[in-house]
Amino acid sequence: MSERATPDGYLDAASSEALHPAARRMLLSAMDQGYADPRRLHGAGRSSRLLLDNAREATADALGVRPDEVTFTGSGTEAVHRGLLGLHRGRARQGRTLLVSAVEHSAVFHASRWTGDPVETVPVDELGRVEVAALADLAASADPPPSVIAVQAANHEVGTVQPLAEVAAALDGRSDAPLFVDACAAAGRAPLPHGWAAAAASAHKWGGPAGVGVLLVRKGSRWRQPFPDDDRLDPRATGFANVPGVLASAAALQAVVAERDEVDARQRALIDRVRATVAATVPDVEVVGDPVDRLPHLVTFSCLYVDGEALVTELDRRGFGIASGSACTASTLAPSHVLEAMGVLTHGNVRLSLSRDTSEDEIDRFLAALPEVVAELRSRVGL
């Protein structure tokens, strides 16, 4: 790792990871070549088409899917919308209820409610893991029957990996509604789970550029365009192809998958250290999410009596950039629906997430600073 992409102290890769050096190199070179319309038959158009096809093949290969299952979108959110709503529309004759785990990304909830059809929420346990038996019962009993079932690959706030193999086994024989898997938090960091009819991923979460999402639709799944058609090469896509962006995204994904085992082991050990040290050195703290069956790079904990916004500001002043799901840090002024569904403390919340080049030294400095910051904020409120 000679090239350091991430600034020192940036511990928010789960919101967005700095551009991977492989993506940066590809983006700069593709800017000059991928400008033409890939539908045109002239030389520049054919060249753009070739680059787009290369990006699709590289992405499919890195994710372990077929190239014709890959659609590039303008964002992870757009991939979520198209994946979920396309399955919902494809099942309009058999079902209408959208069955959604309580800890899905808000994009899944917003898209579900947007349909105007019934939305049922599936509970999770205190680790944030979807209750498989409750899911199967709801799938069998929902009236009208489910059109689509949405369960993420892994949770974006607490890192818990969802038991998708168990979900598929429990649904077998009880519901044939298709499964939509939001893999935005997990893609690139862990192999895709099986069993989905459609899935979504987001390039800036693995070190690709922002403005690139990946929609996967499994061959043979019944998916119908939920939005206006746009006469592109890929009938599931709309808008002019972002050829440099998807190439850079594919380059980052290939690089991330190639270095995954090494990065995973290093990040897992660092997060284990954060979990143990925070619990030992900060009084009245709750470290949440599955300690083992989790994404490699992120951890969430909450500190009693501490205002989340003050915590973010104080840590930023000391050079650490972290995210918080506490109400006072959210635009909605409501606490994180993920923490709420798990029944864990929502205030004083910190989500720390590692980039591929986060160093041990940064984590040690963070762990050294945290108890003092928390104690100082508590003393301000007389505790």
Add this chain to the structure above:
Amino acid sequence: MTPEATTVALELDCRGMACPRPVIELAKAIGGVPVGSLLAVLADDVAARTDIPAWCRMRGQEYAGEEAAADGTPRHLVRRLS
């Protein structure tokens, strides 16, 4: 049942307070009620519904449920165990 098992020894009015203030007020007040008795927290902050039960779990106290005050504000009951 002893009388203190069902009567509220102290009620905290935390209406209008944003998180984490209601939990801070609860932590400051709990030592002032006898062990075994109930303390009530009136709080319209939406986070209180999750955070007061979480506080009870973390601090070894008992969350005794939620009811509605006369004006409809959620009223959270906490029993001091230690």
